[in-house]
Amino acid sequence: MPLIIEIQHLTHCFADGTIGLADISLDIEEGAFVVIAGANGSGKTTLLRHLNGLLLPTSGTVRVAGVSVADDPRRARMRVGMIFQDADSQIVGETVHDDVAFGPENLRLSRPEVGRRVDGALAAVGLAELAGRRPHRLSGGEKRRLSIAGVLAMQPRVIVFDEPFSNLDYPGVRQVLGQMVALHRSGQTILLTTHDLDKVLAHADRLVIMQHGRIVADGLPATVVSEAETFDVRSPQAAQRGGRGLSWLN
């Protein structure tokens, strides 16, 4: 599979001098399902924000589909769709339909094309019936699916989820996880950050662990998960018994 994301010696220092990321190098193949785990403050979100140019490197390079993010952040944002941790802060439309249309409208697509994309994205996440609803009245799981639809309507090649299960109840987790797995099966590249491997590890094909702004473990989930607790990440219960983890979808 070709590489969709290439990160070379990425370092990021914040304005106050804190080092957010230190010499990160990471390649991700198109179609992969990668989980990035780490404790709070390990640099997961900072890393994700470099993928679509919301943050730019202090040194090093990030390339998406062969093009440097720093050279063309807008292009990177079209290629990498980002689902934020707080779904509420991502809602910009007055209705579900308007919110999903926000991205395609920013891409200056024709009005019929915007309509087509919105319909397709809402159908894909099962929210077509709620198109006229006010987003703030949706449940937690529905809001997260709305965020996914908003990103899908922009037809990105990579979808990045930042702590997608936080503040969700069990049905909400299952809804979002099901959506994620379906997207991966359809060929989408998925990147996901979490400090809770239990919910998602069964579906990942690569696990990266971060600590203090560095990548400290990277490989197949079954191999890497045994080291997780060394880096302040709780292993899934099944992994503690020698397995990889059970799917929450079963």
Next chain:
Amino acid sequence: MPPRHGRVLDVRLKLVLMAGVSVAGLGLGFAGLALLMAPLVILFSVFRPAARVQFSELRWLFFLLALVFIARVFSTDGTPLAGLGPVAVTREGLREGTLVCLRLVLVFIVGAAFIATTRSAEIKAGVEWFLKPVPWVPAARVATMLSLVARFMPVILEQAAKTSDAQRARAGENRRNPIRRLTAFGIPLMRRTFETADNLAVAMEARCYSETRTDPELTTGRKDWLFFGTAVALILTAAAL
């Protein structure tokens, strides 16, 4: 699928009407105010029941109106009705105070109706349409800023409600000193509002937000002009009363 958000009236006509009511409202008497407010109040109570609930949360507006009323009552010369130390309540003061407050309420109701029935994308498109012919004015930028203000208003109100709840949960209303209450409320509210606004701005940026985007189509039909004509007639009649 077409947008499901109900389109009440073309945004350009709404902007003209809002400006018209605001300007005319400055000179209206009681009869004119009653003529304009009656249909607005009926429309609000029939079509936007949720908006009525929000009126109970507008205590700061009522506080402002009370201040304006008191200032007018005590600062207008005329026939004295009662005395309070060196100042007197006058008949003319009561009349003026009531009139000014009603005018402010009218402008507020019209503004609330506009916000409740207009998407921020429509506001942007409408303002840009008006500003485009004006030379030296960056129409898209001004329109974007105005539409963002409309977008951030609910964020501020929501944060104010959350901050207020959090403080009441710790008996914040028991503080008697208004300065300390204001500081205790205002500082966390500003911090939370800026944080939320920052998150929203980042989320918008992540979805390629810019000044040049696909705006909603602006169209006017027969119903729009009928409504507009009726409203203009009402405003002119109210101004003549």
